[in-house]
Amino acid sequence: MGEDELYLMRDVVDEQLQTRDGRDIARVADVEGQWHADGTLVLSDMIVGPQALAARVWGRLEPLARFLLRDRFEHRIPLEEIAAIELDLCLKRDASAYDVGQADAWVVEHILRFIPGNGSR
Amino acid sequence: MKNVLAIALGILTAIGGFVDVGAVATAGQAGAKFGLGLVWAMLLGTLAIMLLVEMSGRLAAVSGHTYAEAIRERFGFKFYLLPLTSELIANVIMLAAEIGGVAVALSLLTGVSWHLLYPAAALLVWVTVWRAPFSLIENGPALLGLITLSFWFAIVRLGGPPGPLVPTLWSPSVGHGELAEYLYLAAAILGAVISPYLVFFYSSGAREEKWTKRSEGINLVTAIVGMGFGSITAIGLIVLSAMVLGPMGIGGGTLGEIGLGMAAALGRVGGVLFAIALFATCFGASLEVVLSVGYNLSQGLGWEWGEEKLPAEAPRFNLAMIVFLLIASGIGMLGIDPIQLTLYGATFTALVLPISLFPFLVIMNDSAYLEDQTNGRFTNIATLAVLILASVVALVAIPLLILSGGG
Numbered sequence: 098m099g100e101d102e103l104y105l106m107r108d109v110v111d112e113q114l115q116t117r118d119g120r121d122i123a124r125v126a127d128v129e130g131q132w133h134a135d136g137t138l139v140l141s142d143m144i145v146g147p148q149a150l151a152a153r154v155w156g157r158l159e160p161l162a163r164f165l166l167r168d169r170f171e172h173r174i175p176l177e178e179i180a181a182i183e184l185d186l187c188l189k190r191d192a193s194a195y196d197v198g199q200a201d202a203w204v205v206e207h208i209l210r211f212i213p214g215n216g217s218r
Numbered sequence: 219m220k221n222v223l224a225i226a227l228g229i230l231t232a233i234g235g236f237v238d239v240g241a242v243a244t245a246g247q248a249g250a251k252f253g254l255g256l257v258w259a260m261l262l263g264t265l266a267i268m269l270l271v272e273m274s275g276r277l278a279a280v281s282g283h284t285y286a287e288a289i290r291e292r293f294g295f296k297f298y299l300l301p302l303t304s305e306l307i308a309n310v311i312m313l314a315a316e317i318g319g320v321a322v323a324l325s326l327l328t329g330v331s332w333h334l335l336y337p338a339a340a341l342l343v344w345v346t347v348w349r350a351p352f353s354l355i356e357n358g359p360a361l362l363g364l365i366t367l368s369f370w371f372a373i374v375r376l377g378g379p380p381g382p383l384v385p386t387l388w389s390p391s392v393g394h395g396e397l398a399e400y401l402y403l404a405a406a407i408l409g410a411v412i413s414p415y416l417v418f419f420y421s422s423g424a425r426e427e428k429w430t431k432r433s434e435g436i437n438l439v440t441a442i443v444g445m446g447f448g449s450i451t452a453i454g455l456i457v458l459s460a461m462v463l464g465p466m467g468i469g470g471g472t473l474g475e476i477g478l479g480m481a482a483a484l485g486r487v488g489g490v491l492f493a494i495a496l497f498a499t500c501f502g503a504s505l506e507v508v509l510s511v512g513y514n515l516s517q518g519l520g521w522e523w524g525e526e527k528l529p530a531e532a533p534r535f536n537l538a539m540i541v542f543l544l545i546a547s548g549i550g551m552l553g554i555d556p557i558q559l560t561l562y563g564a565t566f567t568a569l570v571l572p573i574s575l576f577p578f579l580v581i582m583n584d585s586a587y588l589e590d591q592t593n594g595r596f597t598n599i600a601t602l603a604v605l606i607l608a609s610v611v612a613l614v615a616i617p618l619l620i621l622s623g624g625g
Contacts, residue, residue: 106294111291121521121523122522123520154299202533205530212348214529216530216531
C-alpha cells in the first residue's frame with residue numbers, strides 16, 4: 098500500500114474534523130458523491146449530522162429521523178475543505194466558518210449562559 | 219524532580235481511581251461473608267485493570283488519541299454505539315451509587331439521614347465538575363483517599379488476622395447453599411475492579427495532561443504501582459471485614475455496617491476515618507464517572523471536550539455531563555440503598571465488559587496509532603486472557619445474581 102493511497106472508510110468516515118484554530122467540531126457521518134454520465138463516481142461532500150448517522154445504524158431509521166429532525170442538523174462540508182489527512186481530518190478554515198460547529202454557540206446562548214461561572218464572554 | 223512529582227501524583231490518582239464505592243461494597247461483603255476466600259478475585263481483577271490502564275495510557279501518549287476516539291475511528295459509529303450505550307447504562311447506575319456513597323459518608327459524619335444529604339452530595343459533584351481544573355479533580359480526592367491506608371492500621375491494631383482465618387485465603391469456607399452467592403460476589407468484585415469507566419477516564423486524563431511518547435515511563439509506573447496500592451487498600455478492607463464483621467455475623471449489607479470494622483479497631487476515630495475514606499473515594503469516583511461519560515459522548519461524536527477548558531469553550535461536553543448527573547441523581551434519590559445499586563452496577567458492568575474491552579486487541583496492534591509501541595506477544599496473550607475472563611464473568615453474572623438474590 099502506498100503512502101498516498103486513501104481509504105474512504107479508514108481515513109475519512111467517522112474521523113474527527115478539526116478546524117484550523119484547533120477546535121473539534123464533529124465527526125464525519127457519511128460521504129456523498131455523484132455518478133457522472135461517463136460512469137465515474139465523484140465524491141463531493143462529507144456529511145455531518147444525526148440523520149446520516151441514523152441511516153448508517155439502520156436504513157429504516159433514516160425516514161423517521163428525517164421526519165423528526167427535518168434536515169435541521171445536517172451539514173455538508175466539501176471534500177476540498179480538507180487541508181490534511183492525519184489521524185484527524187484537518188480543515189482549511191477556522192471553526193466560525195463552518196455551520197456545523199455552531200451547535201456549541203447555541204448551547205452557550207440558550208442554556209449555559211443561565212448558569213453562573215460558565216466562562217462565556 | 220518534576221517527573222518524580224508527576225509519578226507520585228499519578229500513583230495517588232490510581233489509588234483513588236481503584237477504590238470506589240464498588241470496591242468498598244464488594245470487599246466489605248466478601249470479607250464479612252467468606253473471610254479471605256475472595257482475595258483471589260481482587261488480585262485477579264487488579265492484574266486485569268493494570269494491563270488495561272497501561273494500554274489505554276500508552277495509546278493516548280503515543281497517538282494523542284483516546285480509547286473512545288480510536289474505537290469509533292477503527293470500528294465505525296455502529297459498533298461504537300455498543301460500548302457507548304453499555305457504558306451510559308453502567309455508569310448511570312454506578313454514579314447514582316457513588317453519589318449515594320458520598321451521602322452516606324456525610325451522614326456518618328453528621329448524623330443526618332443520607333436521603334436528605336443526597337441532593338447536597340450531587341450538587342457538590344456538579345460544582346466541582348463545572349469549574350474545577352482537571353489537576354484538582356485528579357489529585358484532591360486522591361490525596362484525601364490516602365486515608366484508606368488506615369484500614370491496614372486498624373488490622374495491625376487488632377493484632378492481625380487470627381490463625382483460623384488465614385487458611386480461608388487458599389481454602390475458602392463456602393457453606394451449603396452459599397456457592398451461588400460466593401461466585402456472584404467474585405463476579406461483582408471483578409465487575410467493580412475492572413471498571414471500563416476508569417479505562418476511558420485514564421486515556422482521556424492522559425490527553426488532558428498532554429502526555430507524549432516520553433510519558434510512557436510515568437504511564438507504566440502509575441498503572442502498576444498505583445493500581446497495586448489501590449488493590450492493597452481494598453484487600454485491607456476484606457481482611458478487616460473478615461476479622462470483625464464475620465465473627466459478629468454481620469453481612470456488610472450497608473456501607474455503615476462495613477464501617478464497623480474500623481470502629482471496632484479504632485473506636486470513634488475509626489468511624490470518622492472510615493467516613494472520610496468513604497467520602498474521598500466515592501467523591502473522586504463520582505467525578506471520574508461523570509467526566510468519563512462526558513468524554514465518551516464528546517469524543518465519540520466529535521465535540522470539543524476538556525476539563526481544563528471553561529464550560530463555554532466545550533459547551534456540549536459540559537451539557538452532556540449536567541444531563542447525565544441529573545438523571546443519575548434522580549435514580550439515586552429514589553431511595554435504593556447505595557450498596558444495592560453498587561452491586562447492580564457492578565453486575566451490569568460485568569455483563570457488558572467484553573464489549574468495551576474487545577477493541578483493545580485490535581487497536582493496540584494498529585501501528586497507525588501505536589507506531590513502534592504496539593503490543594508485544596505477551597501483552598496480547600494477557601489481553602486475550604482478560605477478554606476470556608471478562609466473557610466468562612459476563613455469562614455468569616446475571617444467572618448468579620438471580621440464584622444468589624443479589625449478594
